[in-house]
Amino acid sequence: MEPIRVMVVDDHPMWRDAVERDLVAAGLDVVAVAADGRSAIARFTATRPDVVVLDLQIPEPDGVGVTAEIVRQDPSVRVLILSASGEQQDVLAAVKAGAAGYLVKSASSQELLAAVRRVAQGEPVFTPGLAGLVLGEFQRISEAPAEPDDQRLTERETEVLRMVAKGLSYRQIADRLVLSHRTVQNHVQNTLRKLQMHNRVELTRYAIERGLDEE
Amino acid sequence: MLGFCCRLRRVSPPTTPAATAVESGLFRALAVLRVILVLNAVGLNVYRADNFEHPAAAVMCVGAMALWTGFATWAYADPRRRTAVLLVTDLALAVALVAATPAVKGASFNATIPGFWVAGALLAWAAHFRTGGGLLAGLLLAGVDLSLRDHIRQLDYGNAFLLVIGGAVVGFLCGSLQRMATERDAAERAAAVAAERARLARVVHDGVLQVLALVQRRGLELGGDLAELGRLAGEQERSLRGLIRAEEGAPATASTVDLVGELARLERSGSVTVSTPAFPVELPAPVATELLAATRACLDNVRVHVGEDAPAWVLLEAFPDRVELSVRDDGPGIPPGRLETAAETGRLGVRESIRGRIEDLGGTATLVTGELGTEWELVVPRGTGEDG
Numbered sequence: 022m023e024p025i026r027v028m029v030v031d032d033h034p035m036w037r038d039a040v041e042r043d044l045v046a047a048g049l050d051v052v053a054v055a056a057d058g059r060s061a062i063a064r065f066t067a068t069r070p071d072v073v074v075l076d077l078q079i080p081e082p083d084g085v086g087v088t089a090e091i092v093r094q095d096p097s098v099r100v101l102i103l104s105a106s107g108e109q110q111d112v113l114a115a116v117k118a119g120a121a122g123y124l125v126k127s128a129s130s131q132e133l134l135a136a137v138r139r140v141a142q143g144e145p146v147f148t149p150g151l152a153g154l155v156l157g158e159f160q161r162i163s164e165a166p167a168e169p170d171d172q173r174l175t176e177r178e179t180e181v182l183r184m185v186a187k188g189l190s191y192r193q194i195a196d197r198l199v200l201s202h203r204t205v206q207n208h209v210q211n212t213l214r215k216l217q218m219h220n221r222v223e224l225t226r227y228a229i230e231r232g233l234d235e236e
Numbered sequence: 237m238l239g240f241c242c243r244l245r246r247v248s249p250p251t252t253p254a255a256t257a258v259e260s261g262l263f264r265a266l267a268v269l270r271v272i273l274v275l276n277a278v279g280l281n282v283y284r285a286d287n288f289e290h291p292a293a294a295v296m297c298v299g300a301m302a303l304w305t306g307f308a309t310w311a312y313a314d315p316r317r318r319t320a321v322l323l324v325t326d327l328a329l330a331v332a333l334v335a336a337t338p339a340v341k342g343a344s345f346n347a348t349i350p351g352f353w354v355a356g357a358l359l360a361w362a363a364h365f366r367t368g369g370g371l372l373a374g375l376l377l378a379g380v381d382l383s384l385r386d387h388i389r390q391l392d393y394g395n396a397f398l399l400v401i402g403g404a405v406v407g408f409l410c411g412s413l414q415r416m417a418t419e420r421d422a423a424e425r426a427a428a429v430a431a432e433r434a435r436l437a438r439v440v441h442d443g444v445l446q447v448l449a450l451v452q453r454r455g456l457e458l459g460g461d462l463a464e465l466g467r468l469a470g471e472q473e474r475s476l477r478g479l480i481r482a483e484e485g486a487p488a489t490a491s492t493v494d495l496v497g498e499l500a501r502l503e504r505s506g507s508v509t510v511s512t513p514a515f516p517v518e519l520p521a522p523v524a525t526e527l528l529a530a531t532r533a534c535l536d537n538v539r540v541h542v543g544e545d546a547p548a549w550v551l552l553e554a555f556p557d558r559v560e561l562s563v564r565d566d567g568p569g570i571p572p573g574r575l576e577t578a579a580e581t582g583r584l585g586v587r588e589s590i591r592g593r594i595e596d597l598g599g600t601a602t603l604v605t606g607e608l609g610t611e612w613e614l615v616v617p618r619g620t621g622e623d624g
Binding site for chain 2: 033035036039078105108109110112113125126127129130148149150152153154156157158160161164183186187188189193196197
């Protein structure tokens with residue numbers, strides 16, 4: 022099997038080196054590193070990694086901007102946010118822009134490796150904290166009038182997400198709801214897909230409104 | 237005249253840019269008013285041309301008013317030209333024209349030559365020297381007017397009284413407007429400074445968090461004494477992160493509390509995970525305090541019955557009509573009936589501190605226990621008009 026190709030973006034050299042060392046030691050292929058948003062986007066275009074491990078607080082453009090741009094260039098890229106401060110709004114914005122997962126920097130190297138492998142396989146990495154943010158966001162969306170149904174969560178998806186937020190593992194959720202592990206994963210993935218779709222619709226709507234205003 | 241100058245100094249002109257901007261606005265309005273006043277004065281004097289004993293002097297007076305109006309409009313337009321000399325000249329001309337009336341019109345005149353035109357000088361003093369200036373100019377004009385008349389009618393007194401009151405009131409309003417504009421400017425500056433400080437703090441905090449997380453990570457990898465150091469760094473990192481999250485919440489007013497920020501403080505090193513929406517959830521302070529106390533009681537319960545470092549998860553969900561707060565642990569669960577037994581034997585620990593608190597808020601507290609641990613579900617209704 023081909024090793025997973027990873028790019029590490031962090032403006033703190035010690036962190037960048039530590040993450041890179043852990044990933045290389047585990048047999049992953051670190052194809053690029055970057056210290057700021059601009060070089061991150063340039064090196065992403067040049068190297069096309071499978072996974073981008075991204076710090077949110079980096080010099081312009083920030084992690085949210087980088088996520089939006091590289092996902093636009095290559096929708097199949099998996100962005101794993103690795104953030105120190107865990108600023109709620111930024112984390113949510115990055116996930117809405119297309120990030121596939123989020124870890125705080127205090128996570129152990131084993132947790133980081135597991136997360137990189139999981140996002141590489143196309144699975145989202147949901148911490149309970151992120152599940153809480155996403156639940157809150159869907160609640161906010163549902164309060165807005167006239168949202169199309171395909172952008173709302175089904176009852177089952179809400180139930181699964183709520184359990185993730187309460188700290189249950191996918192295995193525990195599958196047991197409790199009498200579902201397969203795979204089905205639980207699909208539900209979680211769907212919530213992320215809907216959130217990102219809603220974000221694109223919102224952005225488009227905003228662009229159209231701006232465009233009409235300018236005429 | 238000496239006393240007059242001293243009083244002038246006490247009623248100081250505006251000093252801040254905001255106050256000057258307000259004053260310039262007032263003088264622009266006054267320029268329009270002056271034109272109306274001079275047209276009115278010219279018209280009335282032409283209409284009453286028969287009243288004048290010395291028509292040539294009358295023409296000169298009206299001419300002086302028209303010329304001064306033009307000059308004053310130009311002169312007052314620039315804040316740098318609004319000097320005491322200009323204002324004193326403005327008022328002196330108005331007083332002089334009033335004083336010239338008996339000589340030009342005869343001793344038993346009705347209307348003065350400038351008439352309402354003196355309002356231009358009066359309002360200029362009110363705008364520039366505020367209450368004191370308006371009052372002073374009003375008193376001077378009214379005093380000169382009344383002192384020249386051979387007999388004072390009700391109407392004359394009324395006009396004089398209005399001049400004094402009008403000058404003082406307009407002066408007071410101008411002062412208030414300038415003060416408000418100055419305060420608004422100061423508030424805007426303070427907000428900008430606070431925002432910049434918050435931005436800098438974020439950068440510093442991020443750096444500290446990065447280093448703490450790194451020490452934790454490397455410490456645990458290297459083991460031995462360094463592992464302990466790493467563990468301590470990790471604890472500090474989590475509590476700083478909790479603090480920052482709490483501080484970033486909405487600036488709660490005295491009567492409301494942002495539950496998101498407060499719950500973030502409950503996050504504990506490696507044990508308590510708090511999940512919330514990204515937006516602030518504001519509740520009336522008494523409700524939030526009780527809910528937080530109940531949450532703490534739930535977490536204490538986990539520590540006592542499951543273990544000091546046992547993992548626990550707090551989830552807050554905000555709906556328009558209610559908030560739902562769940563506290564879950566992975567422990568063995570509470571044997572059925574134990575809570576009831578405790579209540580019956582008078583040891584009301586859990587029931588009193590959790591159910592009691594929530595029911596007092598008009599909410600419900602439900603305990604679900606099973607093989608996947610124990611979960612408290614606290615549901616509290618939200619008052620109307622709360623921001624969600």
